[in-house]
Ligand code: SF4
């Protein structure tokens with residue numbers, strides 16, 4: 001499982017840094033290194049670009065796993081340069097941004113957009129498989145997730161646009177509900193196509209969602 005990110009445009013990063021002239025840059029040695037959005041090479045490239053626009057980068061580091069609790073120790077090791085900065089530019093997924101923000105009173109600025117959680121099918125090819133919706137219906141959809149595989153995240157069968165098994169939004173892509181139909185048919189469970197999934201009740205799921213494991 002990997003957290004998939006995309007770098008914000010430099011213009012957007014520049015706008016976020018408008019009030020700050022001394023950023024410290026943090027990347028992540030795991031997901032954003034793998035996706036080439038926040039590894040050593042990208043952090044150094046960002047450092048150079050910021051220096052070109054007269055930012056005085058106080059330092060940089062790539063933390064092995066920016067979203068875990070060891071991040072606090074890694075930040076202590078770089079305390080001097082971090083304290084010298086007036087903001088932290090974070091080149092990790094949003095989990096890393098949250099984690100880093102817990103250990104520093106400086107503003108944390110995300111340089112990346114966090115897109116989705118994915119599995120790697122083949123080297124370098126990541127596919128979104130779950131949106132962590134909290135109401136998993138894979139048991140009734142033959143193991144194919146309509147929330148992530150259908151362009152409209154429909155959970156009660158296909159839209160009217162499916163055409164010869166292809167999606168109306170992207171004709172290169174198989175319609176998720178056609179795949180679900182075919183697989184349920186193969187499994188002799190076609191009656192599940194008629195099962196109605198009621199709208200989500202957001203009242204019973206107040207955010208932020210929390211869980212206590214005892
Ligand atoms: S239905 Fe899809 S998005 Fe929701 S929990 Fe199951 S796999 Fe994840």
Ligand code: SF4
Nearest residue numbers: 150159167168175176
């Ligand atoms: S064609 Fe299929 S995959 Fe595309 S939006 Fe409609 S139901 Fe979803």
